[in-house]
Amino acid sequence: MVEPPVNRVDQRIARTPMKGGLTKSRIEALCDGVFAIAMTLMAFSIKVPSIPRDADNARLAAVLFELWPQFVTYIISFVMLGVYWIGHHNQFHYIRHSDRVLLWINVVFLMFVTLIPFSTEVLGQNRGQPVAVVFYGVNLTILGFILQAQWWYATTNHRLTDPDLDLVFVRLFKNRIQLGLFFLLISIAISLVSTRLSLLVFAAIAIFYILPGHVDRYWTPKK
Amino acid sequence: MVEPPVNRVDQRIARTPMKGGLTKSRIEALCDGVFAIAMTLMAFSIKVPSIPRDADNARLAAVLFELWPQFVTYIISFVMLGVYWIGHHNQFHYIRHSDRVLLWINVVFLMFVTLIPFSTEVLGQNRGQPVAVVFYGVNLTILGFILQAQWWYATTNHRLTDPDLDLVFVRLFKNRIQLGLFFLLISIAISLVSTRLSLLVFAAIAIFYILPGHVDRYWTPKK
Amino acid sequence: MVEPPVNRVDQRIARTPMKGGLTKSRIEALCDGVFAIAMTLMAFSIKVPSIPRDADNARLAAVLFELWPQFVTYIISFVMLGVYWIGHHNQFHYIRHSDRVLLWINVVFLMFVTLIPFSTEVLGQNRGQPVAVVFYGVNLTILGFILQAQWWYATTNHRLTDPDLDLVFVRLFKNRIQLGLFFLLISIAISLVSTRLSLLVFAAIAIFYILPGHVDRYWTPKK
C-alpha cells in the first residue's frame, strides 16, 4: 500500500476531467427515501383496533375515536417532517454540487430524521411527561441546526452554489430557519411549565413554516 | 434577525436567475417512495401461517386458503393505491414546476396515502362493521379530493403547467376524478345498508379507473 | 359532469404538444422502491437470537448457526428478486415510453413482488410441505409470466420501443424468460415428489439467470 507521491497527484489533478465536484442527485435520492420511509412507518405505529365480531357497531367508532391523541402526534410529526423535507428540498435547489462535508452533513441529518418516529412514539406514549416533550423538541431542534449549518456551509463564498446566488436571498432563508429554531427552544423551555402549551407551540411552528414568507417571492415563476 | 428591506428584495428578485419556480422531480421521488413503502408494507400485515412439523400437508393449504379475505382487501387496496399513484403520475406529467402550495398539497396527500395500510387493516379485521367501511371509504375519498384540488390548483390559468395545455383535456381529467368521487360517496352511503355491497362498489371503482377513458387518447404516442 | 363532444376532442388531440406518450421514469422509480423495500424487509424477518448474559460464547455461535435454513431461503429469494429486478431493468432499457396498459402491468407485477417476502416466510417456516413450495413457486412463476407479457406487449409492432429495435434480440430475450418459466413449472411439479429437489431446481434457475446468455452480447459496450 505505497501512496503515490503527492506532487505527482497534484499534476494529475490539474488534468482530471471532473470539474464540478460530486453530483448532488444521489444525496437527494437517499434523503427522499429516508423521509418517505420515516413518514410511512410512523403511520404503522398506530395500533389497529379490533373488536369482537358480535360487538356493537358503535363500539368500533368509539375505539377509533379514542386513538385521537395518537393521530394528533402523528399529524404534527408528519407535518414537521414535511417542513424539514421542504427545507432540504429548497436548499438543494440552490446547491449545485456536493463534497465530502456536504455528504456527511446529510448523513448526520438523516440520522436524526430516522429518530423522529422514535421521538414521536416516546412523546405519544408519555404525553404528560416534560422529559418526553424535551426529547422530542431536542430532536426537532438538532434537525433545524443541521439545516442551518448546511445552508451556511453551502453558501459561504458560494462554495457549492451558483456564483450569482443573491446574498439577500441567502440571508432571508437563514433568518427563516433561525426564527423556527428560536421558537423550538422556547417550546422546550415551556414544557417544564406545561406540556400542553409546548405541543401548541410545536403546532404553531409547523403552521409558521407552512405559510409563505419573503423567500417565496424568489420561487414564483415569472411569466 | 433583521429582515432586509422588501423593496430591495423586489429589485433583486427581478435579477435572480431562477425563472421556472421550484423543480417537481423531488416531489415525484418522495411520492414514489411513499407509495412503494405503503404498497410493500400492506403485504407484510398478512400474517404468515405456521403449522406443526408433523401436520398433514392439506392442513397448510387450508390455513392459506382461510386467508382469502385478507388477500381480497389487500388486492383492493393495492389496486386503489395504484389508481391514485397513476392519477398523481398523470397530473405531474403536465405539471412543469412546483411552488409552496403544491408542495403542501403533496405532503397532505402523502399523509393520507400512509394511512391507507391502517384503514385497510381496520377494514380487514372488522369487515362486517359499517364504521370500518366508512373509515376506509373516507380515506379513499379524501385522497380523491386532494388530487382534484391539485389538478384545479395547477391548471387554473395554467399556473404550473405548459401555457398551451389543452383546456378540454383539463376538463376531461377533472370529470374522471369527479366520477370516482361520486361513486366513492355512494359506496360509503351504501355501507349503512350492506357492507358487502359497499366493497363491491369499491372494486367496481377500481375497475373503472383501470379501464381507459377519453383522457387516454391524449397519451397515445403518435407515429 | 357533461363530457365534451368527442369530435372536438379529436381535433384538439391533433394539436396537443405531447407526442411521446407518458414517460417511463416514474414506473422505474416506483419499481426500484418496491424492490428495495421487499429486499430489505426480508432480512428483517430473520429473528435476532439473544442468549443470557452469562452464557457460554460458543452458545451464540451455535444459535446463529442454527439459523442457516432461514439464511438459505433468504438468499434464494433475494437472488430471485435480483433476477426479476434485472429482467425488469433490461426490458425498460428498450421501452421508450409508457401507456395505461404498461402502467397496470407494472402495478400487478409489483403486487406479486410484494408477496415474495410473504411466500418466502411461508416456505421458510414450512420447508418440508409441498404446499409451501408450490405457493412459493407459483408466486415466482406469475412474476415471470408478467415480465413475459410486458415484453410481448411493449415489443409487438414496436409499440413502446424504438422502431429499430432488433427483432432477433426481442426473440432472444423472450426465449430467456420462457426457459426460466419452463423450469419453474418443472420445479413446482417436482415438489410433489421431493421438496428438497424442488429447492435445488429453484437455486439452479437463479444461477441460470446470473450467467450471461446470448442477450448479453447486445449489452457489451463497443469501444
Added chain:
Amino acid sequence: MVEPPVNRVDQRIARTPMKGGLTKSRIEALCDGVFAIAMTLMAFSIKVPSIPRDADNARLAAVLFELWPQFVTYIISFVMLGVYWIGHHNQFHYIRHSDRVLLWINVVFLMFVTLIPFSTEVLGQNRGQPVAVVFYGVNLTILGFILQAQWWYATTNHRLTDPDLDLVFVRLFKNRIQLGLFFLLISIAISLVSTRLSLLVFAAIAIFYILPGHVDRYWTPKK
C-alpha cells in the same frame, strides 16, 4: 424455443443502436432505496420505553438514558452505512455504464447491506460476546471486499469508466478501501481479546473514512 443462429446474431449486433451498455441510474436508485430503508429501520429496532402514567418524571429520563448502548451501536452502524453509501456513490461517479457482472456485484452488495441491521441487533443484544463482534465485523468486511471488487472490475482497462480516468486516482481509491479492510480484520482479531477495544477500532475506522484523504483533492470543484 429454437435459438436463432449465432452468426446471424453477430451480424445484427454490429448494427444495433445501443453502444454504451446498460445505464447505471437504476442501480443507483435501487441502492439508494436499500440504504435508505436499512438506515431508517435500524432506528425502529430501538424499543420505545413506556412508563406508568403516574410515574415520576425522572423515571422516564432514566429509562431513556439506559438505552444509551443501543444508541451507540445504532450510531456506529448508521455511520458505517454512510461510509459504504458514500464509497458506492463515489465509485459510481466514475462508472459510466453497467453490465451483467456489475449488476450482480451490486445485488450481492445490497444483500449484505440489508444484513447490517440484523448484525447490528445481534451485536447490540450480545455486546460482550466475541462471536457477535466477529459476526458484525465480518459483515462490514464483506461489504468492503465487494466495493473493492467492484472498483477493480470497473476500472481494469477502463472497462466501465471514462477512458481517460486517471490511474493514480484509481490506485488512491483502492488504497483507501484496502486500509479500512486491513483495520476491520485487525478489529475482528482483537475481539477475541477484548470486545470493547474492538468496538473502539470500529469507531476509529468510521472516523478515518469521515476524514478527507488524497482522493478528495479530485473532488474539489475548480473555480
